[in-house]
Amino acid sequence: GVRQDVAVKIYGEDLEQLSKYAAQIGKIAGTVNGAVDVYVEEVTGIPQIVIDYDRAQLAKYGLDIKSVNNSIQAAFAGASTGLVYEGEKQFDLVVRLEGDHRTSLTDVQNLYINGYKGQQIPLHQVAKVSIIDGPYQIQRDDTRRRIITAFNVRNRDVASVVAEIKDKIENQVNLAPGYSVTYGGQFENLVEARERLGIAVPMALLLIFILLYFTFGSVKQGVLIFTAIPLSAIGGIFALWLRDLPFSISAGVGFIALFGVAVLNGIVLIAEFNRLKKNGVSDIFQRIYQGTKTRLRPVILTASVASLGFLPMAISQTSGAEVQRPLATVVIGGLITATFLTLVVLPILYYYSEKN
Structure with a gap:
């Protein structure tokens, strides 16, 4: 797994080409606002001894690649x-060259191989021995x-950072056929959470209406409160726009919490209207006036307590604030507009529903 917030995964066949693409994307990530701690995965750079056999020379001395490989393995491994x-234990008897004779490239080049006539042939006569990365x-x-270029995100939402770097990669990186780019890391969790949120929000709204x-016991009053x-x-969206915050997963969770508290204010008002109607207050205007006057303080206090409770999260600047701020x-x-509009719009809708 990848621990960084965003991981750009480059897929292809050639490791050198993948490394070039990863380095290029790493430079692009450094230019994106909010992208920090850029990490480019290293897949090459370790020295290796490579033996490239000359098949014509091998045939000249009556050698084959398998027997030469076995000799090299026996000498060094x-x-x-x-x-x-x-006693009852048994151990393999392993032989190899002394340590002084297997320390350098020259030792490999000068390794003697037995020819088919018993002659001693240095390895460098039948193969090219070199060190490469x-x-x-x-x-x-x-x-x-695949190779990864990864980075963390600070003071900005992950979705907008990924959208920006995706656009820059498409415009600035010319991928050869057979190479492709995908996005992972914690961003994958964000995409999955957004899909789950697309199910959770409608389910929450449906459950709220069912409970109402x-x-x-009335669809009409349930719709009124809804x-x-x-x-x-309206207030939640306007507040996000006012603070220049994007719609994120935490904002979506905030809307679910907001809907529950906002509906509570409507329940308080409608329940009071129903109580007054049951007690004999038949005049609709009088019922609305008395009910709104009686429940004004509870409605405002409910909204105020919830708003003040979320205020520290809304102004937080510490670690994790990018998650807390949108939610709060x-x-x-939402509570500011819901409280005001509930006290104004809901009585009007109640009046017309009762009048008809």
């Missing part, structure tokens, strides 16, 4: 030539080679 018994790790996803119906939800959403901003902004 060791080969079992028998067993050593110690080779891969020390090869990462794969679904059998495809069972509380009042109008507090769009009224509160939505709740506070």
